[in-house]
Amino acid sequence: MKSLLIKGVDHPAVAANDVDALADWYCSVFGYEKWFHHRNAEPAKRIWMLRAPDGTLLEVMPKDDTPRPKRTILTPGWSHLALRVENLEEAIAFLDSLNVVWASDTVDAIGGGRVRTLFDPDGNMLQVLERY
Numbered sequence: 001m002k003s004l005l006i007k008g009v010d011h012p013a014v015a016a017n018d019v020d021a022l023a024d025w026y027c028s029v030f031g032y033e034k035w036f037h038h039r040n041a042e043p044a045k046r047i048w049m050l051r052a053p054d055g056t057l058l059e060v061m062p063k064d065d066t067p068r069p070k071r072t073i074l075t076p077g078w079s080h081l082a083l084r085v086e087n088l089e090e091a092i093a094f095l096d097s098l099n100v101v102w103a104s105d106t107v108d109a110i111g112g113g114r115v116r117t118l119f120d121p122d123g124n125m126l127q128v129l130e131r132y
Contacts, residue, residue, distance in 0.1 A: 011049070011057035012081055015064070017122050023048040023060045025121055029098060030083060032058060052083075063122075073103075073117060073125060080117065080125035088114050088130035095128070 016022035026032045032050035035057070047061045058081075073079050085091040088106065101119045109115040113131040120126055 009056075011059050012078075013059035013061055014081075014120075014122070014124050015062065016060050017063060019046045019048060019060050019062050022120065022122055023050060026050055026058060026060070029095070029100075068123065071125065080127055082115065082127040082129045085128050085130055088116065088128060091128045091130075092116060 014022070023032075023034060027034060027050065031053050034048055035051040036049040038045070038047050045062060047059065050058045050060060052058070069075070071079070092106070095118060103117040103119055103125060106114050106116045109129055109131065111131070113129060115127050115129040117125060117127050
């Protein structure tokens with residue numbers, strides 16, 4: 001029996017040190033656009049919804065004072081955000097030109113393809129992934 005309850009993932013969310021700065025980084029580096037924000041919120045409480053070229057969403061919200069634990073891609077809980085690219089080598093060259101901090105070399109992706117892990121300016125793990 002097919003369930004109609006869940007249609008898919010609407011958006012992941014990331015808690016940021018500086019919501020505007022991190023939202024701007026995702027827009028300039030990965031091509032997101034600022035789609036919606038709480039217009040009446042003071043800057044320290046602002047939340048951005050960003051939209052990727054394919055229409056998927058990413059929420060950028062302010063962090064609280066909880067200390068960040070050290071993480072690896074195998075630390076329990078949600079681990080990383082994987083962003084699909086058409087050409088991994090071109091994506092890596094572009095990201096290298098922006099001096100991103102890499103967390104891994106290129107490896108085979110589970111399910112086919114290649115992937116490389118990096119960090120955003122707040123230290124959140126991301127992956128660029130090419131499927132074939």
